[in-house]
Amino acid sequence: MIEKVVILSGSGLSAESGLPTFRDAAGLWRQYSWVELASPEGWRERPELVLAFYNERRAKAWVAQPNAAHLAIASLEKKFDVSVITQNVDALHERAGSTRVLHLHGELAFARGTGPGRLRQRIDGAAIEVGQKCPEGTQLRPDIVWFGEETQHMEESRERVAAADRVLVVGTSLVVQPAASLVDFAGPRARKVLNSLEMDELPAGFEFRPGRATAVVPALVNEWLAD
Ligand code: NAD
Numbered sequence: 173m174i175e176k177v178v179i180l181s182g183s184g185l186s187a188e189s190g191l192p193t194f195r196d197a198a199g200l201w202r203q204y205s206w207v208e209l210a211s212p213e214g215w216r217e218r219p220e221l222v223l224a225f226y227n228e229r230r231a232k233a234w235v236a237q238p239n240a241a242h243l244a245i246a247s248l249e250k251k252f253d254v255s256v257i258t259q260n261v262d263a264l265h266e267r268a269g270s271t272r273v274l275h276l277h278g279e280l281a282f283a284r285g286t287g288p289g290r291l292r293q294r295i296d297g298a299a300i301e302v303g304q305k306c307p308e309g310t311q312l313r314p315d316i317v318w319f320g321e322e323t324q325h326m327e328e329s330r331e332r333v334a335a336a337d338r339v340l341v342v343g344t345s346l347v348v349q350p351a352a353s354l355v356d357f358a359g360p361r362a363r364k365v366l367n368s369l370e371m372d373e374l375p376a377g378f379e380f381r382p383g384r385a386t387a388v389v390p391a392l393v394n395e396w397l398a399d
Pocket of ligand 1: 181182183184185186187188191192193194196259260261262277342343344345346347348367368369370371383384385386
């Protein structure tokens with residue numbers, strides 16, 4: 173039977189593609205608070221600021237290229253049934269070739285209406301402007317899960333993690349909930365590896381492989397493909 177692999181990824185995976193992590197936040201993240209930039213309250217008060225922030229992130233993410241770790245993860249599909257569950261809002265997993273990707277915190281490449289239909293449309297790297305509306309007639313907003321909003325695909329993600337034979341956690345500090353709680357659903361018999369630069373508290377049963385994802389992940393993937 174084909175083994176099931178789950179990848180749980182965070183912003184550290186895309187750091188070497190030039191996209192700053194949550195902690196190494198630059199630019200507007202430093203100038204303004206999370207509430208001003210990434211919450212329903214911030215959106216109500218200063219939509220133009222929120223749009224400018226996401227327009228800049230989207231443009232940067234659009235020109236970024238998948239790195240060796242994204243590519244190695246995609247190559248696991250040669251041998252395994254792979255599910256990628258990511259906190260990342262960039263599309264670097266898909267662009268590296270991964271075919272089954274769940275985005276817990278939404279996607280920069282999509283906009284959606286603010287009405288009940290939440291009509292979604294692909295915008296790739298394009299900006300969203302104040303006054304730009306969806307077909308339902310409501311203002312477009314980034315299709316991103318803001319603080320205080322519901323994380324997407326959690327039930328399906330829990331099931332996939334629980335059913336996995338191997339789990340690789342990469343590039344996340346495991347501080348943002350409920351995404352971080354997914355590691356607790358990994359089965360006792362699953363092979364569990366965590367890669368990041370540092371980790372204060374390793375989740376139970378995980379082997380820690382410290383270092384840059386572009387070095388650690390391709391090496392691990394080669395081991396797994398050769399098993
Ligand atoms: P975080 O900043 O809290 O943690 C980053 C982790 O990655 C740290 O453990 C760090 O040691 C590790 N890391 C940094 N560089 C690395 C590298 N080169 N190789 C391996 N590991 C590396 O990030 P998080 O846990 O993903 O926090 C999450 C929030 O930030 C999420 O909500 C996510 O949506 C959002 N975010 C996403 C992106 C993106 O889509 N690229 C970028 C910034 C923030």
